[in-house]
Amino acid sequence: MKIAFDGKRFFNNSSGLGNYSRDLVRILGTYFPENQYVLFNKNQSEKGKEILNLPNVSFLETSKGNFSRQFKMGKDAQQINADIFHGLSGELPLKWTEKPIKKIVTIHDLIFMRFPQYYSFFDRKIHFWKFKKAAEQADLIIAISEQTKQDIIHYLKVPESKIRVIYQGCHQSFKENQSAQYLISIKEKFNLPERFILNVGTIEERKNLLNIVKAIQGTEIPLVVIGKKTKYYKKVQNFIDKNALQRQVLFLENVSMEELAAIYKLADIFVYPSFFEGFGIPIIEALFSKTPVITSNLSCLPEAGGEDSVYINPHHFEDIKAKILFLWNNESERNRRAAKSLEFVQKFNDKEIGKNLQSVYQEVMSK
Template identity: 45%
Template sequence: MRIGFDAKRIFHNSTGLGNYGRDAIRILHRYTPIEKFVLYNTAPSSVDRLDILKNILIKYPKGWFWKKFSALWRLGPVSKQIAKDKVDIFHGLTGELPAGLKNHGIATVVTVHDLIFLTHPNFYSFFDRIIYTKKFQYAATNSDKIIAISEQTKRDAVQYLGVDPEKVTVIYQGCNDVYKKEYDGEFKEEVRRKYDLPQNFVLNVGTLQERKNAFTLVQAIDGTDHHLILVGSEKKYAHKIHAYIEDNQLQSQITFLKNVGDTELAAIYQMATVFCYPSICEGFGIPIIEALFSKTAVITSKGGCFPEAGGPHSVYIDPLDVGALRKEICRLFENPELRKDIEEKGYRFVQKFSDESVAHNLYEVYKSVLV
C-alpha cells in the first residue's frame, strides 16, 4: 500500500493540525504494514519536525512556477505528480483535497477536524468562511471516505455539509508519546526552576484566542489565591487578558509561557494541580487528552465534543460561567482525595485513545477505500 499525504502542516505547523499529521504518520509507520508514505510538502521546513525517514518520500513542487506559487500547486496541479508517483490512496489530513484525483483513479480519504467556521461563524472573517466552506465542501463531496475526529464533528458534517452519515467514520486522536511517560522528580524540578513555577497551579494550554476562552479562566482565578499558568501563543484576543490582569493587579498570580518544548510541557502537565480548558468550541480538544495521560484532573466545558475527550469523570462547567469555574477550581484544590480519584479514573478512561487503536482504525479506513 502506497499512501500520499497532504503534508504542508506536518512541516510548517508546530501545533494542532501539524501535531495531528505527525502523529498519524508516526503511528501508522509503527503499527501498520504500509509500504510507502509519500508526503507532499509545499516547501522545505526550516525546522526538523518529522524524525522518521524509513519508507518515507518527501515531494515538492517541480518547476520554478509551481515552486513560487506552491499554494496554487497544492489546490490541484499536485494531482498529476501524485498520479506519477503511483499513489494508491491520498489522505487529506486537514479537511482539504486537491482537485483532479478522481480523474487519475486515486482513492481519497479526508480528515475533518471541525466545522467551527460554520457552527460558530462569529470567530471567523467573512472571506475565511467562504474559502473554508468551498474547500471543505469540495473535499467532503469528492472523497471516498471522511474521517471525523469526534462524534460532534460527524454530526456537524452531516448537518452543514450534507454528507451521508455512512460515509463518515469517527476516529479519535491520540497524542504525542511524551505525554504518556512519567518524568522523574529531578527533571520536573529543573523545569519548575527554569520557568519559575509554584508548587501548586492551574494549567491551561492553547493559543490565546477568543474561542478558547482563557479570559473567563483569568476572571475565575481573580478572587482566589491560586496561580494560573497559560501556555500558548497569543492572538489579538490576548490584549484583553493582559489588560484585565493589569487592571486587577493579578501579575503575581498569572504566568505566560510560550515556545515550550513537548517534553518540558509534559512535565508541566504532570506538575499541575488542575488542568482547566473552558473552550467554547473545538473539534476534539487534544490538551484534554494530554492532561488525562498526565494523570491530572480536568475541568472543561459542558456539551459539544468535550465529554468525548474528557470522559465521565472530568468536571464540566458552562464555559462562560465565571462563578461556577472558580467554584470547581477551589473545590478540587481543597479536596485532594477527590482530585486523586478523578485523576485515576481519567487515566483509565484515556487509554481508549492509544496509538495502536488509532492506527488500526485508520488502516481499516484505507483498506475499505481500496475494495
C-alpha cells in the same frame, strides 16, 4: 498499500494540524510498516524529521508551478501509483488524471460555520468552498469526533454513511514518565509556583481564558497559561492589570513539547473552558499526564474528557470557580479522578488509532 499525504501541515505547522499530521504518519509508519507512506510538499523542514527516518516514510517535492498544491499534487500522487491520497486538513487537490486513486479527507471542525463572528466574510466563503469540495470528492471522510461528524452532516450535507470517526491522540512525551529530577529542573527553569492550575491553548476568545482569570480572582490559586497570543490577550491582560492579578497569573513562552509535558505533570488541575472545539487535544494531554481536568459541558469536550473529568458551564465563571475550589481543596478526589481518567484515555493511544486508520484504508480500497 501506497498512501500519499498532503504534507503542508506536517512540515509547516508547529501545533494543531501539524501535530495531527505528524502523529498520524508516525503511528501508521510504526504500527503498519507493510504500507508505503509518501508526503508531498513544496519543501521539507526540521519538523517531523525523525518520522522521515522511518524506512517506509518518504518525502517527494510537489511539481513546481502556481497553486501546485491544488493543481499538481493529486496528479503527482497518481504518477507514483499511490493507492490512496489522504488530505489531512480538510482539503483535497482539485485536479486529477483518469488514473484510479482513492481519496480520503480528514475534517477537524467547522468552527467557521458555528462561530462566524471569529472569521472574515472572505475566509468563511473560502473555507466553506474548500471543505464542501473535498467532502464531495472524497470516497470517505474522517471526522475527529462525533461532534465534528454531526457538523459535517448538518453544514456540508454529507450522508452519514460516508463518514468515519477516528479520534486523535497526542505526542508521546505526555505518556512518558519523566524523572523527578527533570520535573524539578523544569519547575526551576520557569519559576513555577509550588502548586498551580494550568491552561494550554491559543489565547483567543473561543478558548475563554478570561473566565478562568475571573474565577481565580479572590483566591490565592496561581494560574499558569501556555499558548500563542492573539488580540484577545489584551482583553485578558487588561482585566489582570485592573484587578492586580499580575502575580497570580503566569504566561509562559518558548516551551518545548517535553517541557510542556512536564508542566502538565506538575499542575494540580488542568482547566479548559472552551466554548467549542473539534476535539480538544489538550484534554487528552492532561489525562495522559495524570492531571485531573475541568472542562466545558459543550461540543465534543465530554467525548475527550470522559466520565471522570469535571464539567462546567463555560459562560459562568462562578461555576468554574466552584469546581476549581472543589478539586484544589481535595487531593484524594484529584487523585481518584486522575487514576480513572488514565484508564479512560487509553482509547486514544497510538495502537488503537493506527488500527482504526488502517481499517478505513482497507475499507476504501475494498470499494
